[in-house]
Amino acid sequence: MQNCSVSEIATFVHEHFAQEVGLDRSELASGVTLADVVRNSPRITNSVDLMECFAKTSNAVRKRYGVRVRLPTYPVNTTIQKLVDSFIEQVQAQITQQDSV
């Protein structure tokens, strides 16, 4: 756990989220917004579906890194990058906290 880098976490979150919404990772470039995701996804149709994809991604992070990411509340014009940053921030903070105990 101590060895996981920011880029590794980012890749994991990005890939898992892309899988949940049914899009290719290349379709989730940093400027893409959550509204774009709902519009383009073949799997989800509204913001509650989107929220469930956050939850599934958070569960995958918990399984992989052993930390619990709280789900962010963002309006639909938020970029994917901001979402990924929020996940990274929480994972790093909890890992740091665990290491210092």
Add this chain to the structure above:
Amino acid sequence: MMQQTQIAAVGRKTTNSEPTVWPNLYASLAQEQATLLDVIWEQHRYHEHRRWDVQALVGAIDLSALTPADRFFVANAGRAELTTKPGADRVTRLADKECRRWLGTHDSLAKIMQACGTWSRYWNEEEAHHETAFNFIAAALALNPPDDLTVIEYRKIFPDDDMLRTLTLLACSEINAAVTYNEYAHRTAEPGLKALLLQVGADEVQHMRYFISFAKALVDSQMYEPKSVLAIAHLFVRPGGEIYGATRDTKASRDTHVNWWDHLDEAQGGVSLLMGVKKKLAMTYKMVQQITGIVVSSPEDIEDKWMDLIAQEQSA
């Protein structure tokens, strides 16, 4: 026909007992302890029992005595209530669609959907009282009442979603409305407005009970998943969630429909339609338990239990 209905309803003591929201709807219909006519009769009894006269209640208000806070509250309530008609129209359409979908494969569920779609006519009519009462006052006092284009905009019919999510969202919306009306009823000094608000608030509580009853029936059928209930509860109670509506830093912009809680004026003098958050949270926790049997006690608890249900699904 009338005689048959009376005979079918004898077991419900229709003439002597207080009408109520049908308890354990799924069991009643699945075990053939009741027919749709029994359920509809009880819905109608309750509707008649709770009827009231908008002109009489509005006529009892001394409009000249309304304070700036009263006026602010009434104007916002009138605008918010415009969205209930498209909400009810959506339930009517969605319930019938779901009824046809289940008919033949799960008839008890088809009956529940029909009971819900039928009840939506009462909901629509009762909400019309609220909208017209508040907007009459807003127009009479020139409180910037909604213009024609605003009315048309607020009438956009909501898009379809999963039925259990829809019913839970409507229960949450009724909780917000009921608590808000009740809170302000205890703040206003004008007795006529107080009486109107208490009446409207009581209607909203009754509507909430109906939505909870239909949602519980769907969960009881085991064809709809409790995670949907927790998802909607989470949507409302999470930090920055729907319960905080117009006070959020950033609001959702939609071109499909209007959520009333996103379009309220900034609070004035401590008055807004977002009062009573603590009470709203408590009622949401109770709603989750009534529909699913799952006990929750905080926004974090709802998130945790919802995510646990999703994790179980992921690992299945």
